Amino acid sequence: MRGAWAGFGILFSMWSAASLALPPDVSQRPAQRPASLPVTVSTQQADLASRASLRPVARSLTSPVQQISLAQDTADDAGFRQWIQAFQPRARAAGITQATLDRAFRDVHLNSTVIERDRNQSEFSRALWDYLDTAVSDTRVRNGRNALTQYQQILQQVERRYQVEAEVVAAIWGLESAYGNIRGDTNIIEAMATLAYEGRRQAFFEAQLLDALQILQSGDVQPEQMTGSWAGAMGHTQFMPNSYLEYAVDLTGDGRRDIWSDNPADALASTANYLRSFGWTQGQPWGMEVTLPRGFDYAQSGERIKRNARHWNDMGVRLSDGRPLPDHGPSSILLPAGAEGVALVIFNNFHVIERYNTADAYVIAVGHLSDRITGGPGFRANWPRDDRALSFGEREELQRRLTRAGFTTNGIDGIVGPETIEAVRRYQASIGAIPDGYASLRILQQLR
Template sequence: MTLRRALAAVLATTLVAATAPARGQPLEGEEGEAMAATPAQEEPADGAGFGDWLAAFRPRAIAAGLDPAGLDAALRTAEFLPDVVRRDRSQNEFTRTIWDYLDIAVSEDRVALGKAALAEHGALLSRIEAAYGVRKEVVVAVWGLESGYGGWRGATDTVSALATLAHDGRRGAFFEAQLIEALRILEGGHVARAAMVGSWAGAMGHTQFMPTSWAEFAVDFDGDDRRDIWSDDPADALASAANYLAHWGWDAALPWGLEVRLPEGFDYDQTSERVVKPVADWRAMGVRPMAGGALPEGAEASVLLPAGSTGPAFLIYPNFQVIERYNRADAYVIAIGHLADRIAGGPPIRADWPRQWRALSLDERKELQHLLTVAGFDAGGVDGRIGPKTIAAVKAWQKARGLVPDGYASPDVLDALRGG
């Protein structure tokens, strides 16, 4: 393994260990798929009942159109993976601040490796850009965050991981559907059974596609009659990522967003993805690019404060929501956009992050939601997920107290709520 490949692998595995927060909400681990959480079954460490589940799954898979012989061959070596269950159940326990995540996701090493990958695969990436209209730097950024530019594509047996998660039952229907699609991939000969490996949650290849996303969006860009996102050659995987973003509406004429400077006296109640205004309106309000010059033209945009009013501000365009289709965490989307900009030669984020704060734990996020509800501000339930309703409740609470209504659920907000 070359030194560059080894460094890329270290970057990828380090980022996997660093859970990205969506305004304090940990990632589910899959690439943006909508999944309804249900209570997990308590599974013994030895996976008792897994064999019975496989036997019951077999007729359902055959009814879905899978060949019995190929199905039996693929499932023969499937194993219950206790670590997969442990990781799935423990996701909500871990968070990290957006600045800690970005320190890893857009490190100087990752930027340098991205520039090297862009140079090495320039001709391929230019063809992909021409075919799908997605900036090559954005495709490289997805590659860099998902697998360290191919340095670490995961080592967990995909069939075993998906079968384990389908059997576990917390999101059984979702993962059973993923397992069926994975088995169809094997039946189609796109990858060998032993080579179908990926993340613990079933995401695969250079750009970490779930099987259903592979089925819908993977392309055969190199013309070998296989949609191969697993091999060392990244052509199909990178083109597939571009196809995915293009499908969801990537606009080549617009940026994903940019860091901006907000004027004195800015109305912070106008922030969040829910507040969308014409770019001309933001310009009239005094919003200016941090790097100088004029705001990029575009029909509509929003101001996002991922760390509250004391951190950086971003004007985000519709391409931000396109990247969200890959992963809904604000931290992830900003990392993709900012890494792409850095690979293209852009500057680091200039405003300081509020590094004096830490991320709230799951129990603290639940406590914050409970206290908001008790105080008369609807947080949308007590689940520890800081989503739009909780952000709106924090804003309303801040306004009622005469504070800056930025909606950021900081430790200071929790302390103030505890004090009544």
């Protein structure tokens, strides 16, 4: 799960936030599945998925993997072997047996490709609407409907047990692995050990490695079957090792929490269990498209402002089909592309999906895909398609310029979070622009 980042989503939320960029080859095509099992995926979609997962994270699609000389590779592997020997006493102290360590590291080598992918974090970004065109494509919707039909019994069982709608679980499955077709084929022990040895985020990856070893020791999977993305996300719905230990479940009753096999039952149940653990409310929408009245007070938009349905209805906010907003608890008005794009009313379930991946783009994609799978319409409003996403460097520049102008963003990190949105809003108000908080190229140009 790339989400689940209070458990599983930690790594990807570090990269994602508002960057809306696609990673390089995070998802690798697995071995051919039996003819009776796969959900139909078009050649075009499968090709896309084999090159990039749909996690909106700041990574380049085009950066080449640099070649490392044989001599350098040999030297690095020798150092890697020494690191493994030094690591093993720490693992044994954490309860990992020597037998488990011997099995886990038997055929493990330093993986230079994993290191290069971790280092090559580019500024390439996609606009939200471009991301959604791919994430909620007609093909992905059609395959999602096929998945609901093909795995109806499993998904209904999951929904009954965990009180999470089948279409939401299916939507996460569709974004994370193209409904199980692109699960990744990187050895997880090798990847986590390589990244821990490389040292840029040693503590994080060493902790993930220890968790992965614990999974092996529990007997849920064999080392050669524990595969996933280069960054450690595993199985149909891409759980990191720490999230697996905390939230994975055995739906099939075979004694193993098997999220890797062709049978997606355990993975889908684990995803529902994850969402339930973070407060999913069955029957509550993630969000709904709305129209805003003329003269709407944009200072009341944003995730931090929560009001009940009566408040928004009294202001003249309506669903996109003209009906009043239903009462599903406290809600916020979200303008992911500013006043010129789609407007949404979002509920607590939106924030539960954020635990899988903190990027608004990802949450909107999951929610909208789940709606479309069950026959819901596309967004009625248009996106500002003549606009473009800011690069990482431009987002940092925006934050610096806002701060210098007296509208502090409380840090320069290139992530357009609530503080930056509020700073943009206050700057817009100061120049007489619509204070929608949208960090656009136009705002950056005005600051310049």
